[in-house]
Amino acid sequence: MFSLKSALAIPFAKYVYKKTQKWANTPIKTQEKVFKSLIEQATNTVFGKDHNFQNITSHAEFIERVPVRDYEALKPYVERVVAGESDILWKGKPTYFAKTSGTTSGSKYIPITKESMPTHVEAARNAILMYIHETGNSKFVNGKMIFLQGSPILKEQNGVQLGRLSGIVAHYVPKYLQKNRLPSWETNCIEDWETKVDAIVEETLPENMTVISGIPSWVQMYFEKLQQKTGKKVGDIFKNFNLFIFGGVNYEPYRAKFENLIGRKVDSIELYPASEGFFAFQDKQDQKGMLLQLNSGIFYEFIKADEFFNENPKRITIANVELNVNYVMIISTNAGLWAYNIGDTVQFTSTKPYRVIVSGRIKHFISAFGEHVIGKEVEQAMQDAVAGTNIRITEFTVAPQINPKAGLPYHEWFIEFENEPDDMVTLAEKIDQSLQKQNSYYFDLIEGKVLQPLKITKIKKDGFQEHMKSLGKLGGQNKIPRLSNDRKIAESLSRFIEK
Template identity: 55%
Template sequence: MGIRSFLAKPIASYIASGIRKWSLDPVGSQQKVFDQLLAVGKNTAFGKDHDFGSIKTYEDFRARVPIRDYEELRPYIERVLHGERDVLWEGKPAYFSKTSGTTSGIKYIPMTRASVVHQFTSSRDAVLNYVHETGNASFLDGGLIFLSGSPVLSEKAGIKTGRLSGIINHHVPAYLRTNQKPSYATNCIDDWEEKLERIIDETLTADMRLISGIPPWAQMYFDRIHARTGKKIKDVFPSFSLFVYGGVNFEPYRAKLFESIGKPVDTIETYPASEGFIAYQDSQTEPGLLLLLNGGIFFEFIPTEEYFNEKPTRVGIEDVELGKNYAVIINNNAGLWGYSIGDTVKFVSKNPYRIEVTGRIKHFISAFGEHVIGEEVEKAMKYTMEKFPGVELVEFTVAPHVTPTEGLPHHEWYIEFAKAPGNLEAFSQELDNQLRQLNVYYDDLISGSILSRLRIRDMRRNAFIDYMKSQGKLGGQNKVPRLSNDRKIASALGAL
């Protein structure tokens, strides 16, 4: 046992005890965060505009602070970008996290020192909680890798600006840097394919034990290693035992990733966002991700069916229902107030509060009123692949085809298989049947001959990599939207 794994176990026990303490008092934990946020927020320009000084209860807060997305909050962020202080939070942000929005172009999400600390400590706690639960700490004595964006930061209004993963990279403590891969110089390479080759150069002979990243990019890393060595990952990294991931649903990628690895390894799912670290997997045996109720974020939830209403219902943690889809609204210690992050979740437990991420509020198909969401297409794919056990998936996305040259409108599934089904027609039929069982509106449209059943476009090898490259979004934290209500992605893929 190495020194890191030896020391990690008592620290992990302490961390797990703290997690248990606040998770047993969820409403009290959120009330404490709420009070702390208001105490600072009342002295800001936003707080004065919304009369924070008179807010005594959550009901008061809801009455004064409307729900906003980035575009609606932009006037305040522009003031920060022009150098003004005390606009959304006290002083100026420590960083801007730069993200690409589908409707807002480049977004600059403010991050304070407190919110950055929460980002890192949440990642740490997810891993240490796993150590406490399983007793496995040996991975800490070997190589650790996070397939992330560049840590090179620019400046906006004197505020350091970059991708979330690049910002967090600057806060990795010294005791982990000695076994962290890749090197700083390699991590700074912008071109993802060049960067990946250099990462492989640095890790191929290393004792890699923990690998972290978005599943499709981890798969690309594994594929490139296999191309060089002809070996499965278990034979290249015999002590590899933990895969940490986030950003997308793991299930569509699970079979191919584990086939590439060649042995089962434990996994930890995380849910980080530029706006805050939302949740992480706290159990290897229970479903869902533990919602972080003590970390500088006061959460609100809107039932997804009400999201676009003029006055949607807004509830705190104490009033959510199990199994119901909600849009996530946050108020945080970086000055985001009533802010819609665009994600949807459902609660799978209230003791403690655990969630599953079900999709994006604006990522759906409803060309004919079917309102198919990401959770449904991913479940349909999962259940279908269980009936075709030899099939392996690389990536997929779904779009409506409203005006086909022949036949009825339909949903078109663009799928890149690692191992295609022997009978694509049977696979397509089963996929359609599964979706019909999951979405009654879709089923009604098929039964009523408004839509014909879905069609699969079997994409060539590396089609999605080439698509992401064409969009300037290859690698890092970028991911392909699972579905869309237009044909922009479909047209780009079709042109490849």
């Protein structure tokens, strides 16, 4: 059946592809332009005056005057913005505050300005259009699309609207998609996550769902409820479902489980959105990594992760990055964040164009014994260990066990299985071997008998969900850290261990 909407999507996708190629092919020039524009626009702000922006003409001068800060260090400025003052970090007042629950600083209020808001919306749109341009597949725009997200209800704080980023973005769904999008406004406003997912199941079951989007761990919950209700695979319920859009966490540990729940393979697009900016999206189905958004009002700097905690670590621009090196990503944006450490680590998979993968969080690592194991390594180890088997993992996290009842210390892997192995010891050995291969420090500690090989602790069915629920963090943008350098999560999970 001919559809005007899907027919128009193809030339629009071509236009967006050409526009994207333009800046992607001149990356350094593009970033220099963004840098200059940001400094100019913020020269007369309180922050700009405090850091002498009027005399900054180069990146070297910017480094000299503007130190790297995290949210805590920027808080004195943010608090003035929240109190209703103008021209503090960026000209005027922000349009929104994206409220996030920080792990160390309680609630964070991340400003979103009239200049930065469109970049969030355009990047999400362009990710889909680039997919259409590459594959020629635009039929899905005629079906129903679901975006699992936070409540769109906003509050007001001193004249500025306040809410979750996904809830704010819900107000910007283009008119031509309004009829296609689910869940309904009423369902989207339900605060309790389990009630909300039940309502979404009821709303979507009779529909022609073609696109499903959200954080994998929460989409998984939706898929499981669909299956429980119907006894069918998701791909049989929604015959035309052929595109899964996700962000927030690495999809690989979930892939096997998803393919089993769906009953077939579907195309996927990975996004890298955050309250602080929309940083990257997957622009090619056959390429690893996501296209770094260099033309979205964000200036990027990078610090090697293993030098980050040094006295004066070197800050570089995209011009000097290397492939497969773990970098802490530092951003300056048209929402008024300056040399801001968002806490993520990335690796470049390509520099023509610049593509990245998220390798972890600078705060999420295990180095209780000097091993400095990162998120990407534990995810890769799990992937290697279950490849070619029928083992399916629901969720996992890793913590150091420094004071075991007997023997040497070790890494403890808390795993919830959907389909568990016949032999847990063999699985533990495979994971351990992969980790030793990836991380030479870990290898040395095992070889030198400082650590014993890792141990697996089985979490009961739905244990991770119950753990998140007990913290009041079920659903939305909340996710389990893959690993931590202390036992806080381990202790909380101890109630959900399978006896």
